[in-house]
Amino acid sequence: MPVRPTVRFTALFTLTALASTSLAACSSGSGSDPDTVKVSFKQSTDNSIKVMDEYLADIKKQFEKANPGKKVELVPIKAPDSEYYTKLQQMLRSPKTAPDLVYEDTFLINSDITSGYLKPIDDYLAGWKDWDQFIDTAKAAAKGEDGKTYGVPDGTDTRGLWFSKDVFAKAGLPADWQPKTWDEVLDAARTIKEKVPGVTPMNVYTGKPAGEAATMQGFEMLLYGTGDGGADPLYDKGSKKWITAGQGFEDSLGFVETVYKEKLGPEVSDALDPNFGTKVRGELLPQGKLGIALDGSWLPQDWLEGSGHEWPEWSKELGLAAMPTQNGQAPGRVSMSGGWTWAIPAKAANPDLAFEFIKTMQTKANAQKWYVANSGISVREDVAKDPSYVDAQPGIEFFTDLVADTHYRPAYPAYPKVSVAVQEAMEGVTTGDKSVEEAARGYDEALKGATGNQVVSK
Amino acid sequence: MTATAPGHAGPEVRKAPASPASGPRSGTVRRSLFRALPVSPAVVLLLLFLAGPIVYCVVIAFTDLQLTGQAQESFVGFDNFTRAFKDEAFLNAVWLTLVFTVLSSLIGQNTLGLALASLMQRASKPVRTLTGGIVVTAWVLPEVVAGFLLYAFFRREGTLNAILDWLHLPSQNWLFTLPILAVSFANVWRGTAFSMLVYSAALNEIPKEVTEAAEVDGASGWRRMWHITLPMIRRSIGTNLMLNTLQTLSVFGLIWVMTRGGPSGKSQTLPLFMYEQAFQNSLIGYGTAVALLLLLIGSLFSVVYLRLLRTEV
Numbered sequence: 001m002p003v004r005p006t007v008r009f010t011a012l013f014t015l016t017a018l019a020s021t022s023l024a025a026c027s028s029g030s031g032s033d034p035d036t037v038k039v040s041f042k043q044s045t046d047n048s049i050k051v052m053d054e055y056l057a058d059i060k061k062q063f064e065k066a067n068p069g070k071k072v073e074l075v076p077i078k079a080p081d082s083e084y085y086t087k088l089q090q091m092l093r094s095p096k097t098a099p100d101l102v103y104e105d106t107f108l109i110n111s112d113i114t115s116g117y118l119k120p121i122d123d124y125l126a127g128w129k130d131w132d133q134f135i136d137t138a139k140a141a142a143k144g145e146d147g148k149t150y151g152v153p154d155g156t157d158t159r160g161l162w163f164s165k166d167v168f169a170k171a172g173l174p175a176d177w178q179p180k181t182w183d184e185v186l187d188a189a190r191t192i193k194e195k196v197p198g199v200t201p202m203n204v205y206t207g208k209p210a211g212e213a214a215t216m217q218g219f220e221m222l223l224y225g226t227g228d229g230g231a232d233p234l235y236d237k238g239s240k241k242w243i244t245a246g247q248g249f250e251d252s253l254g255f256v257e258t259v260y261k262e263k264l265g266p267e268v269s270d271a272l273d274p275n276f277g278t279k280v281r282g283e284l285l286p287q288g289k290l291g292i293a294l295d296g297s298w299l300p301q302d303w304l305e306g307s308g309h310e311w312p313e314w315s316k317e318l319g320l321a322a323m324p325t326q327n328g329q330a331p332g333r334v335s336m337s338g339g340w341t342w343a344i345p346a347k348a349a350n351p352d353l354a355f356e357f358i359k360t361m362q363t364k365a366n367a368q369k370w371y372v373a374n375s376g377i378s379v380r381e382d383v384a385k386d387p388s389y390v391d392a393q394p395g396i397e398f399f400t401d402l403v404a405d406t407h408y409r410p411a412y413p414a415y416p417k418v419s420v421a422v423q424e425a426m427e428g429v430t431t432g433d434k435s436v437e438e439a440a441r442g443y444d445e446a447l448k449g450a451t452g453n454q455v456v457s458k
Numbered sequence: 459m460t461a462t463a464p465g466h467a468g469p470e471v472r473k474a475p476a477s478p479a480s481g482p483r484s485g486t487v488r489r490s491l492f493r494a495l496p497v498s499p500a501v502v503l504l505l506l507f508l509a510g511p512i513v514y515c516v517v518i519a520f521t522d523l524q525l526t527g528q529a530q531e532s533f534v535g536f537d538n539f540t541r542a543f544k545d546e547a548f549l550n551a552v553w554l555t556l557v558f559t560v561l562s563s564l565i566g567q568n569t570l571g572l573a574l575a576s577l578m579q580r581a582s583k584p585v586r587t588l589t590g591g592i593v594v595t596a597w598v599l600p601e602v603v604a605g606f607l608l609y610a611f612f613r614r615e616g617t618l619n620a621i622l623d624w625l626h627l628p629s630q631n632w633l634f635t636l637p638i639l640a641v642s643f644a645n646v647w648r649g650t651a652f653s654m655l656v657y658s659a660a661l662n663e664i665p666k667e668v669t670e671a672a673e674v675d676g677a678s679g680w681r682r683m684w685h686i687t688l689p690m691i692r693r694s695i696g697t698n699l700m701l702n703t704l705q706t707l708s709v710f711g712l713i714w715v716m717t718r719g720g721p722s723g724k725s726q727t728l729p730l731f732m733y734e735q736a737f738q739n740s741l742i743g744y745g746t747a748v749a750l751l752l753l754l755i756g757s758l759f760s761v762v763y764l765r766l767l768r769t770e771v
Binding site for chain 1: 524525526527528529614631633634718720721722737738739740
């Protein structure tokens with residue numbers, strides 16, 4: 001039996017196989033090109049909405065023209081908010097997958113700063129004149145607990161009550177409606193339920209499927225309108241602890257319970273459908289099937305030219321009212337504000353180029369273009385004063401005016417988990433599985449887990 | 459559920475060569491070493507891509523690793539596991555997982571698969587082809603597609619209610635009222651084909667003489683089934699139950715598309731609970747610990763089947 005050739009063959013075969021194995025194992029990830037800036041952003045789950053895609057394509061063109069030899073690679077992530085965050089965090093964990101520039105919600109930015117996913121950009125900002133134009137509250141939105149700044153906000157938002165004038169007319173309610181208390185809001189919904197059959201009287205986002213929309217557009221719009229409007233009802237800055245459910249918290253849950261118990265809201269099964277938000281904006285409001293919507297200032301971006309469900313008449317058919325405080329106590333109205341920022345990952349391959357791209361996006365003209373396209377509220381003083389911005393779209397003035405009485409979320413690292421605890425409490429009273437009292441105690445328990453026992457009763 | 463790397467070279471590898479003197483033993487060692495060489499790339503690959511992640515998983519189950527909001531993770535021992543057993547949502551998920559598995563795999567897919575297979579034994583060829591075709595179609599559909607189809611079937615304005623309305627029967631809203639039943643049904647609809655194929659093959663193995671003899675002796679259909687058919691296909695039953703259960707335990711996409719585990723966690727089986735903890739609450743460590751517990755449940759089922767049926771799978 002000739003052994004030698006077999007031996008040689010075996011050795012050769014093994015070597016080849018091992019070589020290809022190690023090659024396969026070590027093939028590099030994305031391969032970062034020093035002349036390409038990779039930009040990750042959240043693409044709308046509604047295929048017909050291309051606002052951000054078009055805006056970024058335009059900036060890309062400007063940037064590549066101004067910086068010959070540099071390229072921009074846009075990396076859209078098409079997902080609902082909560083899944084977008086997850087995907088992004090996974091990308092940020094490794095230098096192989098980290099983009100150069102990411103679109104970060106202020107809701108999560110502190111959490112990601114703590115994880116060390118983002119790069120402080122103070123040095124860049126120091127040499128950038130436009131930064132002085134940004135209003136202080138917006139600058140604070142992207143500040144970490146270490147006092148450094150980690151992102152450039154691209155606008156903010158406020159929230160209020162949208163109502164269908166057509167439904168109101170049928171119900172015999174005034175076209176210049178402005179409720180003074182929660183009860184007046186509920187009474188209007190009851191009137192609609194009674195007089196306009198086949199219409200959902202009111203929508204308040206609720207439950208885990210709606211995610212942060214339930215917490216912020218729903219619950220916090222209520223909670224921050226309880227009490228004296230002074231101290232933050234969720235987080236105690238003095239002791240750096242989270243506040244357990246008190247009277248205001250239970251009253252807010254009571255409001256949600258009333259909406260769903262009295263059938264003043266959508267069917268519970270619809271309200272707990274993860275895609276319900278898309279339905280509210282794309283179908284219910286434009287088709288006049290919803291009376292009152294407690295919702296954000298950005299809604300019109302879904303109805304602009306080229307959005308797929310254009311609705312140029314929205315400004316004639318919808319009215320706007322500020323969300324009142326619980327009993328009409330000062331300041332009489334309430335709004336929440338969030339917003340998104342452009343941030344540079346700690347593991348970005350080309351941070352300098354990424355900041356150049358931010359600068360291109362945030363020239364006065366481009367920033368203004370973006371606010372208008374995205375129905376955003378300006379965070380730049382020069383734009384806010386510009387009549388062409390104020391008059392660009394109906395509603396801008398109304399929502400920009402709300403900034404005076406708006407509240408920001410206590411977006412500390414534990415906030416996302418606290419938010420889930422809020423959604424669970426809301427869901428409990430929405431389905432009727434829990435009483436307000438039970439849901440509030442459930443929140444207290446969940447809060448301890450979410451914050452590592454950093455809780456305080458007030 | 460043991461995952462031994464195939465092609466490990468046997469105990470000889472670990473022995474040091476006896477002496478440089480080329481005796482018959484050292485020759486054997488060298489030869490077996492040499493024979494192990496060609497499989498080494500496969501072993502390296504397996505260690506890298508299979509064993510590596512598994513070991514990593516086990517390690518992070520004992521840490522408080524988070525996806526975000528944490529500067530440094532630390533070792534927390536069994537905290538994640540004790541936490542799970544105190545967590546109502548986890549216990550709810552375990553219960554629902556058992557309900558889902560028993561309903562859709564043990565009772566649904568298994569029985570229906572056997573029934574279809576036995577009926578098809580006696581059916582004419584065109585009927586067989588048609589039935590088999592339809593059932594297998596449901597099986598080859600991607601999970602997400604099947605999920606959407608059944609979501610469209612069950613939802614409030616869906617096909618099922620349209621049919622019920624047309625028959626003047628009261629409408630249903632199972633996705634909301636009995637979501638675990640709706641997703642179990644969906645899993646039966648999708649997975650029965652597999653059992654049917656396994657049992658068809660098994661029934662074809664039974665010698666005709668045996669059943670004919672029983673028939674001549676006057677045994678009724680049920681008795682033939684119970685005393686002859688079932689004992690003869692015992693091994694296939696074991697194999698099928700095992701595969702089915704393990705598949706059903708890890709169903710994620712179907713439920714995710716239909717209900718996302720909702721409303722209020724009424725259809726949140728363990729894989730969905732895991733996903734929520736790990737990716738939505740960013741508690742990777744806790745989620746991984748739950749994954750290991752799911753693995754444990756799977757192996758418990760397997761042990762029970764092996765014991766009950768004493769088959770060598």
